[in-house]
Amino acid sequence: MLRTLFRLAPAHSVLRQHFQLSQCTNKLLSACSLTTSAVSRNCTKIAETKTVENADQITKTHNNPFAKTKPSYDTDEATNKIPPPTGEEERAKLLKVLQLEVDIAHQEGKRVPTLESITEENWLHILTLPSKSARFKYYGYLWQVEVKRQAKERKKEERAVQVLERKEELRKQREETDHIIYGLGHTSFFLRIYDSTINxxxxxxxxxxxxxxxxxxxxxxxxxxxxxxxxxxxxxxxxxxxxxxxxxxxxxxxxxxxxxxxxxxxxxxxxxxxxxxxxxxxxxxxxxxxxxxxxxxxxxxxxxxxxxxxxxxxxxxxxxxxxxxxxxxxxxxxxxxxxxxxxxxxxxxxxxxxxxxxxxxxxxxxxxxxxxxxxxxxxxxxxxxxxxxxxxxLLDMESEGQQQKRLLEKRANRLNFNLNDVLDEKRNKGREEQRQKIRTHMKNTPFDVDAWGAKKKNRNSN
Structure with a gap:
């Protein structure tokens, strides 16, 4: 019996502590609810008084967050927002911090421009940006501008090299041939007429x-x-x-x-x-x-x-x-x-x-x-x-005449083809009758070998 009591003693103390904690939390929740209800009542009273006082001055306005010239700053470090600089020293320090941020991001391989390509006007705009995400969006825009400018300069250099090569080839051709070369770039007496001139x-x-x-x-x-x-x-x-x-x-x-x-x-x-x-x-x-x-x-x-x-x-x-x-x-x-x-x-x-x-x-x-x-x-x-x-x-007379000609030729060919078939049939019948006569004659007369040999011998002797 004593053993069972000793075993249940710690569990009873734990339950008692839990019970006390639940009572405390219930009291705290009731107190919080009372305070929140009181605060809400005071807020509604204040709002009602303000609406009554300013009822004549209320106008519907549309606030565009992107049209703000001076953004609302916040000192919360969790949102990566930087407060605006108040003096020249703070501004210089903040500028150095932002330059270090750009340099580190550029070394990490992010889409960030080089420090040399960022102008003073860009730095002034960067100082007005409130958050890190806004700054990096602007860095991405400056990076795109820099990439396009570099591509344009590269194409310009390639075109210059091609022009020099073409000029060198033309110079070699002129040295090899003594004949006059006509064209816009040579000794031509024709002038170039531009589209604007024609207009x-x-x-x-x-x-x-x-x-x-x-x-x-x-x-x-x-x-x-x-x-x-x-x-x-x-x-x-x-x-x-x-x-x-x-x-x-x-x-x-x-x-x-x-x-x-x-x-x-x-x-x-x-x-x-x-x-x-x-x-x-x-x-x-x-x-x-x-x-x-x-x-x-x-x-x-x-x-x-x-x-x-x-x-x-x-x-x-x-x-x-x-x-x-x-x-x-x-x-x-x-x-x-x-x-x-x-x-x-x-x-x-x-x-x-x-x-x-x-x-x-x-x-x-x-x-x-x-x-x-x-x-x-x-x-x-x-x-x-x-x-x-x-x-x-329009009606094409040549094609119409050719079509009529083809129709007449087609009809004529049909008639000629029928007459030829008739004539061919008559000729074939006459030839077949002649062949049949020869065959019947050869069948009725016996073949004489001696007479055939004598005829052949006389033909060879002649």
């Missing part, structure tokens, strides 16, 4: 065309009648119209009328020609209608839906082309607009000078129309001007 020349030619050349109008009022894809295609064709008109020897004074700058077509055209709205650029873009810019008696609307053909080009007339791609909607919109405005109408005499194919449409693109009018203005010849119509749309 300035063509723009100057357009400026001269604005003063003296005939007018042509591209009506850009059909945006609501086209799909997005058709509008983008129309913008590309308008850009080609300007480019091909500018490249011509005698260009038109081209005007883009009824332009809505917010439409899909106009925005796409602005991407193709970014300088189209600049005042010094030779391109006429109008938001007004062409009836407000030119006299109505000189306007001629070119539409394929009318019945009157354009007989000859008149330089006093202002020809209007509807800037519309009608792959889906083939309604006579340009005809209706010309009738509504009371303008003369005409169409190109395509059926008179061309033979269209069976599976192709007669619609032409805007740049093809401009090219036809340009050549018609200079040559006065419809056959020469209509060469801009794609050959795939």
């Amino acid at each position: 300035n020349f063509q723009n100057n030619r357009l400026t001269r065309a604005m003063q003296f050349s005939p007018k042509i109008v591209l009506d850009c009022s059909y945006d609501q009648n086209m799909t997005r894809r058709e509008a983008l295609n129309a913008a590309k064709q308008l850009m080609l119209c300007f480019a091909e008109n500018r490249a011509h020897d005698d260009p038109f004074d081209m005007h883009y009328c009824n332009v809505n700058l917010e439409s899909v077509c106009s925005k796409a055209l602005k991407r193709y020609i970014p300088t189209m709205l600049n005042p010094e650029f030779p391109m006429n873009v109008h938001e007004k209608c062409f009836t407000e810019l030119f006299p109505k008696e000189n306007l001629v609307y070119l539409t394929p839906h009318c019945r009157t053909d354009l007989e000859a080009y008149n330089p006093d007339s202002v020809y209007i082309i509807g800037a519309m791609v009608d792959t889906v909607n083939n309604e006579p919109l340009s005809l209706a607009k010309a009738k509504r405005l009371g303008i003369r109408m005409a169409r190109l005499p395509l059926d008179r000078y061309l033979q269209w194919g069976s599976g192709s449409g007669k619609s032409l693109t805007l740049n093809q129309m401009v090219n036809i009018l340009l050549d018609l203005k200079t040559t006065k010849d419809w056959a020469q001007a209509l060469k801009h119509v794609p050959r795939r749309k």
Whole structure:
């Protein structure tokens, strides 16, 4: 009995200690809960009073943490944040620490720039960074800049070496041959013409065309009648119209009328020609209608839906082309607009000078129309001007004649083949009958060996 009591004694003391500890923890938890509830009540009272006092001054503001000029510093060492330097001595010490940090990271092989490549402005920015992660991100950016600069210098040195080698080879060739070597780098009398020079020349030619050349109008009022894809295609064709008109020897004074700058077509055209709205650029873009810019008696609307053909080009007339791609909607919109405005109408005499194919449409693109009018203005010849119509749309007379010839030859060959077969059958029958006669004759007459030998002996003696 005593032994069992002695065995249970230490366990009882341990249980008693655990019980005391649990009582203490319960008291502490209750005290903490009371204090936290009191603090929360005081905080809510203070917040309520502040909200009541500053209710009129409250404004919704958006705090961008990346837009802070002076970041909030923290002295906690666990977050690797460095407090801002207050004096020159602290700033110098901190700068030495950061330089040592960069040097150690560079020796460890991290993506950190060398100390020589970091400028004073970079160090000033590094001193404002609050944490180690921010500093190393900026080190990585400086490392990328340094690597790109080194690669650029290396390529420059390689190009310089190649230029020296090429010059040395040319010098050796000149020493070996006494003949004059023509080219831009040698004794050539030709000058190099740059693209900027060609652009300035063509723009100057357009400026001269604005003063003296005939007018042509591209009506850009059909945006609501086209799909997005058709509008983008129309913008590309308008850009080609300007480019091909500018490249011509005698260009038109081209005007883009009824332009809505917010439409899909106009925005796409602005991407193709970014300088189209600049005042010094030779391109006429109008938001007004062409009836407000030119006299109505000189306007001629070119539409394929009318019945009157354009007989000859008149330089006093202002020809209007509807800037519309009608792959889906083939309604006579340009005809209706010309009738509504009371303008003369005409169409190109395509059926008179061309033979269209069976599976192709007669619609032409805007740049093809401009090219036809340009050549018609200079040559006065419809056959020469209509060469801009794609050959795939026309009926090729040579290929058509060859196809007809092949068909006739095929039929003739069939007839000849049948007649030959008939003649061959008759000849074969006659030959077979003759062979059968010879065979039957040889079968009926016995073979005489003495007569055959005498005939052979007489043949040899002769």
